[in-house]
Structure formats: structure tokens, C-alpha cells
Amino acid sequence: MISILIEDWNTVADLKKEIKDEKKNKLKDVDADSLQLFLAKKEDGSWLDGAEAVAAPLDDRGNPRGFEQMDPLLWLKDAKYFGENFTQGEGKAHVLVVVPKVKSKRPATAKAQRKKLFNALEWREPMRLCTSDGQDWAYQGAPGLVAELAQPLVAHNEAWKLGYEGKQNYAINLVLDGRGTGKSRMLDEMKGLLCEAAKQSQQQELVERMKNAYVFRVTFEGGTSSTGNLLDSECPEFDVSYRMLYQLAKDRIEWPKFVDQLVESYPSLFLCIEEVMEILATLEKIGNMKNMTVILCVDDYASRSLPAMSVSSSEESEYAYREPVTWHHQKHDPSDFCKRMMNYYASIGDLGRLRWLYDNCDAKYSAEAVDGAATNGHLEVVKWLHDVLSVDSAAMRNSSGTFTELWSLDGDNSAVKCTTAAMDGAAMNGHLNVVKWLHKNRPEGCTTSAMDEAARNGHFSVVLWLHCNRKEGCTTAAIDGAANGGHHQVVEWLHQTRSEGCTHDAMINAASKGFLDIV
Known part of the structure; x- marks a missing residue:
């Protein structure tokens, strides 16, 4: 609910x-000028309430039918609306506000962003963390460390082969250094140490694994590099994942610039360690x-x-044997992290x-x-989310995508199940089965972008279905886009029918x- 105090000499535009x-x-x-205001007053002069x-x-x-639109040039005290005696603190009015649907820039799909990302990556050996003149000296601590690592390495490998928690698919050896x-x-010496430890096990399969292992070195060393700045102080996996990807970047640019480019170019990308490993597997075929x-x-x-995410020595050991998502959830408040993970996993199905x-x-x-799930055609995910989400929206949406709300009442629309972007995105990518399901089961509908984008991408069956079953229609962007893509059948049909x-x-x-x- 909002209340606005405003001087009587102000206009409706104010x-x-x-x-x-x-x-x-x-x-x-x-x-602000595009907002349309309607005086929420009934014929008997009383104000409209929330239910009405x-x-x-x-x-x-x-x-809203039956309510006169307010002239933005009139003063608030004008007798036509509020009465001549309307003054601050004495007069009040309920106003219906119609907000136009803003057509956002068409975002690239998660699939398209992922493909673009691959073109910017390649496997690169990690840079050494220690760059002193003594980096070629024999590592004095090697014999003792090899002996200490031999038994845990074998146990870790056996746990992975047996499919213990978090180890079903990924053979990863996580090493966290202490103070x-x-x-x-x-x-810097860790791969060589693990190779020597594997030899002591006399397990040839383990020896080959360590020999052919891919090494990532990520640093949070704040004194020597800006990489010490945390992206997310509550989520170690998020920060580690971005630094892993930084190692794979073809262009060697500064870390802050790399992060900015990643966020700007791949807004739907949400990284976890498993995702980076899958990217590496794709790069290496x-x-x-x-x-x-x-x-x-x-x-x-x-x-x-930070203190909220401090890592003790015991947690360092535990982290190495647990799935990162599970570990983070059990140790710390997971709400924001989980929400982002939910959105990401929904988008990839x-x-x-x-x-x-x-x-x-x-x-x-x-x-x-x-x-995100609808845009990328994951119908089973859309259905499942539909079943688990709750409805809590005070907004009324019509076919053109606008919504009307009584602004003088409390209306929190944050819990809507989806938006018109769901059907718009599904249509854009040709997922007719998703479009049909949303049409039958969800009230949000779509905008003219649905047919415009379907036409632009040559999805003729989607264009036909929208024409026969929805009333939003399209704009000149439909033929413009179809012509630009060479979709002759779509252009001809739109010209003859629309x-x-x-x-x-x-x-x-x-x-x-x-x-x-x-032409």
C-alpha cells in the first residue's frame, strides 16, 4: 500500500x-508520462475498494471500463476530479494506475550464451602461484608430503569409484592450502606430488589418472592480485568457479575486466564447479x-x-569429501544461493x-x-514448477500485457508464477508444446513479441497457432524479422493473412x- 502526499497546486502529471x-x-x-491514471470513483461518488x-x-x-482517464494537465484541486477544496492532509483519492508493457531487449538464450562462451575458452595450463627465482629448485617437502598423501589419495579414489556422496560423475581432487x-x-607442486603418491599405491589406473589430470589453480591472495576480492562472500563455490573459468579464457585480461565481461555477455550463466568441469570436458572432447x-x-x-563464511581447518577437510552444494547448504544460509541455482537448473532443464x-x-x-525453463523448451520442468509454486499476485494482467492495480491498497506481486516472457520465449525458440501448455494452464499469456519472434526465427507452425488461438497478434517486426531471416513462407502468409x-x-x-x- 502506498500513500502519496502532494501539494494541491501540482498537476496529474506531477x-x-x-x-x-x-x-x-x-x-x-x-x-512516468506513459502511466495512465483513472480516478477510482464509483457513480455514487464513493471510492473503489480493493476487491472492486x-x-x-x-x-x-x-x-478499466467505466472510469474516466485523468488529464495530466489538470491541477489536483480541479473540481472535475478532486473538488475545489482538495488540500494536503484534507483530501484523498484512490487512483487506478495502468502501466504499459515495456518490451525488453530480447535476451540471448542460455544455449546461445553457452555456445558463445565456448568460443572464448580453451584449455590452458595454470600459471604458477609462486614466481620466485627458486621455482625450479627441488621441492624440499616432497618426500614427506608424498608419504602423507598416498593413503588418502587411494581412499578418495576408491570412494569415487564406489559412488559415495557427490562422487558419482566427477573425479575431482580438491586441495585447500592452510595458513x-x-x-x-x-x-604448484601438487600434481607431481599426487603422481608420486599414486605410484606408491601400485594402482596403474590411479597412476594414469594423476598423470593425465587437468590442474586448476585459483587464488584468493589479496596482497598480490585483485583476484583476492570476493564476488560472493557467502558462497565459496561461486568464487572458485569463476576463477576456474578465468584460467580457461583465451584472452589474458585483468581479473576485474574478465568478471565484468562475463556478467555483461552471459547474464544467464550461473557457474558451479561441476559446470566448469563439463565445459572443460566439452572443450577437450x-x-x-x-x-x-x-x-x-x-x-x-x-x-x-568474511566471518559469516569463515572456513576452519576441519571444514577444509570436510569440503574435500562432500558435494559443494550439499556442504554449503548444511553450513550456511542457503536462500540466495539456492534461488540462483534453482533459476539456473530450471533454464537448462x-x-x-x-x-x-x-x-x-x-x-x-x-x-x-x-x-527460463519455458524459453528453453523444458516442458517437464515447467509442469513441475507449476505444481510447486504458490499463487500470490494482486495484479490483473490482460491480453496486451498491461496490468491494473489499486495503488492505494497493499499489493505484492512478487510471487507470480511466471510472466509473459515464458510464452514469448517458448514461441521465439519454436517450442510449440510449451506454448500450448502455458496457454491451457497459465493466465499470464504472451505479448506481440511471441508472434514477432516466432516469425523472425521461421517457426511457421508457432505463428499459425498463435494466430488461431491467441489475440495478441503481432507488429511490423514480424514480417521485418521473417524477411531478414529469409523465411519466405512466413512472410507470404503474414502478408496475405495479417x-x-x-x-x-x-x-x-x-x-x-x-x-x-x-523482395
Whole structure:
């Protein structure tokens, strides 16, 4: 519920600005002038209450029927709306606000972002952590460490082969250094130490694994590198994963610049250690993950972590034998981490991990989870999320994507199950089965972007279905996009069936790309 105090000499246009300022997060992409205000007053002069506002009928344009739109040029004290005696603290009004649907920039799908990411990566041997002149000297601590590592290495390998917790698919050896001198040099030598320890086991399979292992070295050394700055102080795996990817980057750029580029270019990317290992397997053309071994050396994390995420020596040992997500959940507040994981796993269709997170985390699913799953065609995930999410929305959405809300009442719309982006995204990528299911089971609908994007990508069956079953229609962007992609059948059908037409871009782009049959 919001209450706005405003001087009587202000205009309705000024009230729009006050509403936008009050709801600046929700209306951050909306111009104040585009808001449409309707005086929520009934014929008998009484104000509309919350229930009546929700039940108010909408016309074809999404505006509340029977309520006069307020002229932005009129003063608030104008008798037409508030009465001549309307003054601050004495007069009040209930106002219905219609917010236009803002067409956001079309985001790249998670699949497209992943493909683009692969082109920027390659396997690269890690840089040494210790770069002193003595790096070529024989490592004095080797004999003692090899003897200490031999038995734990064998036990760790056996636990992985037997499929103990967190070790079903990934052969990973995690090494965390403690405080003290020589720790960086020890991590530099770790692969050689593990190879020698494997030889003592007399297990040839283990020897070959260590010999062919891929080594990652990530550092949180704050005194020598900006990599010491934490991206997420409550999630060690998140920070470790980004640093692993940093090692794989083809272009050697500074760490802060690398992080900025990653966030800007791949907004749907949510990394975990397993994901980076799968990326590495793809880069190295390893079909079976069980044939790949990774030695992950993490330098100086404990001294950089904040009190809320401090890592004791006992936790360092425990972390090495547990699945990172499970370990983090049991040790620390998981809500924000789990929410991001839920959204990511929904977008890639990993229902198994989604179910685990649902059973073990307190975080609530967001609309982004359903939108992402639908956009990428994961119908089973969409259905499952539909069953577990709760409905808690006071917003009324109509076919054009606008919503009407009584702003003088309390209305928290944060728990909506999904948005129009779900059907828009599914249509864009040609997932007709998802579009049909959303149409039948969800009230959010879609926008004109659904048909526009389906046409642009040549999904003729989706365009036909939307035309026959939905009323949002399309814009000139439909033919423009279809022509640009050379989709002659779609262009011809839109021209013969729809009335929106096109712009000059359709002919120009089609001609420039050689689609003369369309021109």
C-alpha cells in the first residue's frame, strides 16, 4: 500500500512522477508520462475498494471500463476530479494506475550464451602461484608430503569409484592450502606430488589418472592480485568457479575486466564447479566425464573469507569429501544461493537437481525459473514448477500485457508464477508444446513479441497457432524479422493473412542478404 502526499497546486502529471518515484524499482523501465491514471470513483461518488478494483472489467486496450482517464494537465484541486477544496492532509483519492508493457531487449538464450562462451575458452595450463627465482629448485617437502598423501589419495579414489556422496560423475581432487609459509609452492607442486603418491599405491589406473589430470589453480591472495576480492562472500563455490573459468579464457585480461565481461555477455550463466568441469570436458572432447580427472588447487581462500563464511581447518577437510552444494547448504544460509541455482537448473532443464534444492533449501522459486525453463523448451520442468509454486499476485494482467492495480491498497506481486516472457520465449525458440501448455494452464499469456519472434526465427507452425488461438497478434517486426531471416513462407502468409504490414527494413534487409524471392 502506498500513500502519496502532494501539494494541491501540482498537476496529474506531477502525481505520475510521484508514483514512479514511490515504485522506482517496479517502474524503473517505465516513463512516468506513459502511466495512465483513472480516478477510482464509483457513480455514487464513493471510492473503489480493493476487491472492486480487482473485479473491474477491462476494455480491449487493457484500461478499466467505466472510469474516466485523468488529464495530466489538470491541477489536483480541479473540481472535475478532486473538488475545489482538495488540500494536503484534507483530501484523498484512490487512483487506478495502468502501466504499459515495456518490451525488453530480447535476451540471448542460455544455449546461445553457452555456445558463445565456448568460443572464448580453451584449455590452458595454470600459471604458477609462486614466481620466485627458486621455482625450479627441488621441492624440499616432497618426500614427506608424498608419504602423507598416498593413503588418502587411494581412499578418495576408491570412494569415487564406489559412488559415495557427490562422487558419482566427477573425479575431482580438491586441495585447500592452510595458513603459513610455502603454501603457494606446495600447490604448484601438487600434481607431481599426487603422481608420486599414486605410484606408491601400485594402482596403474590411479597412476594414469594423476598423470593425465587437468590442474586448476585459483587464488584468493589479496596482497598480490585483485583476484583476492570476493564476488560472493557467502558462497565459496561461486568464487572458485569463476576463477576456474578465468584460467580457461583465451584472452589474458585483468581479473576485474574478465568478471565484468562475463556478467555483461552471459547474464544467464550461473557457474558451479561441476559446470566448469563439463565445459572443460566439452572443450577437450571428452565424451564420458568419468574418464576425466581434475586437480583443483585453491590458494588462500580461508584468509579472504568474511566471518559469516569463515572456513576452519576441519571444514577444509570436510569440503574435500562432500558435494559443494550439499556442504554449503548444511553450513550456511542457503536462500540466495539456492534461488540462483534453482533459476539456473530450471533454464537448462535439470529436474533432478531442482527437486533436490526444493527438498533441502528454504529459498522460493521466482518467475525467472519458469520463464527460463519455458524459453528453453523444458516442458517437464515447467509442469513441475507449476505444481510447486504458490499463487500470490494482486495484479490483473490482460491480453496486451498491461496490468491494473489499486495503488492505494497493499499489493505484492512478487510471487507470480511466471510472466509473459515464458510464452514469448517458448514461441521465439519454436517450442510449440510449451506454448500450448502455458496457454491451457497459465493466465499470464504472451505479448506481440511471441508472434514477432516466432516469425523472425521461421517457426511457421508457432505463428499459425498463435494466430488461431491467441489475440495478441503481432507488429511490423514480424514480417521485418521473417524477411531478414529469409523465411519466405512466413512472410507470404503474414502478408496475405495479417494486417500489420512491414517497414522498409523488410525489403532492404532481405535484398542485402540475397533473399530476392522475398523482395
